[in-house]
Amino acid sequence: xxxxxxxxxxxxxxxxxxxxxxxTPALIIDLDILESNISWLAKHAQLHNYEVRPVAKIHKSxxxxxxxxxxxxxxxxxxxxxxxxxxxxxxxxDVMLFTSVVTNPxxxxxxxxxxxxxxxxxxxxxxxxxxxxxxxxxxxxxxxKVLVDIEVGGRRTGIENEESAVEVAKLxxxxxxxxxxxxxGYAGGHQGANDLESRRAILDQKLQPLIRVxxxxxxxxxxxxxxxxxxxxxxxxxxxxxxLTEVQAGxxxxxxxxxxxxxxxxxxxxPFQPSLSVLSTVISAAKPGLAITDAGxxxxxxxxxxTPDILRGAPEGSTYRLCGxxxxxxxxxxxxxxxxxxxxxxxxPPHCYQTVNMYSHYHVVKGDKLVDIWPVDAxxxx
Numbered sequence: 001x002x003x004x005x006x007x008x009x010x011x012x013x014x015x016x017x018x019x020x021x022x023x024t025p026a027l028i029i030d031l032d033i034l035e036s037n038i039s040w041l042a043k044h045a046q047l048h049n050y051e052v053r054p055v056a057k058i059h060k061s062x063x064x065x066x067x068x069x070x071x072x073x074x075x076x077x078x079x080x081x082x083x084x085x086x087x088x089x090x091x092x093x094d095v096m097l098f099t100s101v102v103t104n105p106x107x108x109x110x111x112x113x114x115x116x117x118x119x120x121x122x123x124x125x126x127x128x129x130x131x132x133x134x135x136x137x138x139x140x141x142x143x144x145k146v147l148v149d150i151e152v153g154g155r156r157t158g159i160e161n162e163e164s165a166v167e168v169a170k171l172x173x174x175x176x177x178x179x180x181x182x183x184x185g186y187a188g189g190h191q192g193a194n195d196l197e198s199r200r201a202i203l204d205q206k207l208q209p210l211i212r213v214x215x216x217x218x219x220x221x222x223x224x225x226x227x228x229x230x231x232x233x234x235x236x237x238x239x240x241x242x243x244l245t246e247v248q249a250g251x252x253x254x255x256x257x258x259x260x261x262x263x264x265x266x267x268x269x270x271p272f273q274p275s276l277s278v279l280s281t282v283i284s285a286a287k288p289g290l291a292i293t294d295a296g297x298x299x300x301x302x303x304x305x306x307t308p309d310i311l312r313g314a315p316e317g318s319t320y321r322l323c324g325x326x327x328x329x330x331x332x333x334x335x336x337x338x339x340x341x342x343x344x345x346x347x348x349p350p351h352c353y354q355t356v357n358m359y360s361h362y363h364v365v366k367g368d369k370l371v372d373i374w375p376v377d378a379x380x381x382x
Contacts, residue, residue: 006361006373006375007323007360007361007373008023008336009021009022009023009026009363009370009373010373011116012370013370013372014369014370014371015369015370016367016368016369017368017369018242018368018370019365019367019368019369019370020220020344020368021101021370022279022363022370023283023342024279024280024281024294024295025278025279025280025294025295025299025360026278026359026363027276027277027278027279027355027356027359027361027362027363027376028276028277028278028279028346028362028363028364029053029254029275029276029362029363029364029374030275030365030366031275031364031365031367031371032278032300032366032367033058033273033274033275034064034067034077034253034254034275035067036164036273037252037253037254037255037271037272037275038067038068038073038253038269039069039071040272041235041252041271041272042068042071042073043155043247044235044236044271045072045073045235046072048239049239050075050238050239050244050245050246050247051073051074051245051246051247052068052071052072052074052246052247052249053073053074053075053076053096053228053246053247053248053249054068054069054076054077054248054249054250054253054289055076055077055088055248055249055250055251056072056076056077056078056079056083056085056354056378057078057079057080057249057250057260057353057378058251058253058254058352058356059253059254059353059356059374059376060086060356060357060376060377060378061362061374061376061377061379062086062087062090062091062092062351062376063147063374064253064374065087065090065092066090066091066092067380068253069092074094074096074246075087075092075093075094075095075096075119076092076095076096077096077098077228077248078095078096078098079098079099079199080097080099080378080381080382081096081097081101081106081109081110081113082360082378082380082381082382084097084112084113084120086377086378087132087378088113088116088117089119090377090381093117093118093119094118094119094121095117095119095120095121096120096121096122096123096147096186096228097120097121097122097123097189098123098149098186098228098248099123099157100122100123100124100125100126100129100149100157101122101129101132101133101136102126102129102132106138107132107133107135107213108136108139110122110133110142110144111136111137111139111140114136114137114140114142114144115140115141115142119145119149120145121145121146121147121181121186121226121368122144122145122146122147123146123148123149123157124146124147124148124149124153124158124168124172125148125149125150125157125158125168126168126169127171128169130146130168130171130172130175130178131175133146133175133178133233133345134175134176134177135175135177136177137177137178138176138177142177143177143179144177144178144179144193145178145179145181145184146172146178146179146180146181146211147181147183147184147224147226147228148165148168148169148172148182148184149183149184149185150165150183150184150185150209150210150213151185151209152185152186152187152206152207152209152210152229153187153205153206153209153277154186154187156186157197158184158185158186159359160209162209162212162213162216165213165216166216166217166220166222169183169217169220169222169224170220170222173222176245181211181224181225181226181283182224182225182226182227182228182245183209183213183214183217183224183226183227184226184229185207185209185213185227185228186229186230186231186248187203187207187229188226195263196236196237196263196264196265196266197251199233199234199237200237200240202366203234203237203238203241204241207229208242210227210243211241212259214227214243220312225245226245226246227243227244227245227246228244228245228246228248229244229247229248230244230246230247230248231247231248231249231250232249232250232251232252232272233259233262233264234247235247235249235252235264236264236265236266236330245277249283250353251352251353252272253275253351253369254274254275254353255272255273255274255275255276255348255352255355256274256276256348256349256350256351256352256355257306257308257309257348257349257350257351258274258350258351260309263353271289272355274311274348276348276349276352276355276356277311277346277347277348277349278299278300278308278346278347278349278355279344279345279346279347279363280293280294280295280296280299280328280344280345280346280347281293281294281342281343281344281345282330282340282341282342282343282344282345283327283341284341285338285339285340285341288330288335288338289332289335290329290330290331290332291314291329291330291332291338291339291343292323292327292329292330293327293328293329293330293345294326294327294328295308295326295327295328295347296322296323296324296325296326296327296328297322297324297325297326298326298356298358299326299327299328299358300322300328300347300349300350300355300358301349301350301351301354301355301358302322302350302351303350303351303354304350304351305352306323306351307319307320307321307322307350308320308328308347308348308349309347309348310330310345310346310347310348311346311347311348312345312346313344313345313346314330314332314337314339314345315332315333315334315337315339316333317332317333317334317337318330318331318332318333318337319331319333320345320347328347330345356376357376357379358380359376360374360375360376360378361373361374362375363377364376
């Protein structure tokens with residue numbers, strides 16, 4: 001069999017029952033669930049008067065970013081310049097790069113990107129960088145939208161001092177080639193707290209610096225048109241705070257074990273289902289009480305020591321352990337349980353976007369059929 005550019009499973013596209021014939025290990029997207037997750041948050045945003053700013057680093061896929069935009073979301077926000085380039089080249093507009101660009105080679109790439117992009121947005125937390133961005137924008141021949149990055153407890157990027165934040169906003173507004181567009185205040189460390197009210201209390205505390213800066217900006221006649229932050233874990237709280245205009249939600253498209261047991265809504269409902277999985281095949285059943293598969297540390301990320309959940313294919317109560325670079329171990333709950341070589345098990349990864357970065361393609365299924373294979377377009381991080 002000749003292997004095409006989309007891998008050894010390409011010949012299965014459109015074949016009835018082909019979901020069960022996919023060669024493994026393989027990264028799977030259940031299209032019905034993916035579209036349901038995207039649609040649900042889009043409707044929630046419309047109902048509560050905010051916009052979804054989907055996080056592209058979660059999926060690194062132009063195709064998924066298009067689905068999110070078509071559902072009413074804003075352009076994707078990207079963690080790297082490379083991701084932004086991929087999204088713009090894929091035809092996405094209103095792309096946001098939420099980390100600073102500071103080196104000359106990347107500033108030159110940013111200039112080239114801005115020249116062809118529709119509504120590119122970047123962030124900064126440094127006056128020197130404002131000057132760099134102005135030079136880059138002028139070289140592109142187009143204005144560049146810029147947000148002031150505010151520290152809200154994440155201890156990553158962002159300005160802590162309120163006065164300094166206002167001064168940077170003024171500097172952006174006064175710099176030829178730049179368009180002051182607003183502020184970013186992202187705090188994600190609390191989004192996995194199980195109790196919704198605990199997250200609400202933490203969020204209320206963390207967003208106070210952002211609220212004060214926004215008030216000052218209004219006083220200085222610099223009202224921000226964009227106030228960006230939030231996350232999948234706080235989407236049902238963010239709009240209550242009355243400060244964010246858009247929510248940087250990412251994991252909601254796929255879901256992973258970071259959100260297992262987390263109360264997402266005030267009514268305790270959980271609207272998002274796992275649309276992403278790793279398909280793995282049993283390659284050894286020689287020992288009683290366990291089976292060995294072809295998905296290990298190189299196929300499934302185990303951030304913070306979490307291990308995959310078994311979604312389907314193994315006896316009830318079975319657990320999964322990553323026991324090698326290319327091997328996983330299914331441990332049975334009962335002595336009578338067993339699997340045979342060739343049996344297929346579907347796994348929910350602990351950390352979806354780290355797992356995605358291990359693969360070149362998604363295998364898109366609908367029901368029991370493989371309907372398409374999509375590239376993971378933005379795997380490169382340079």
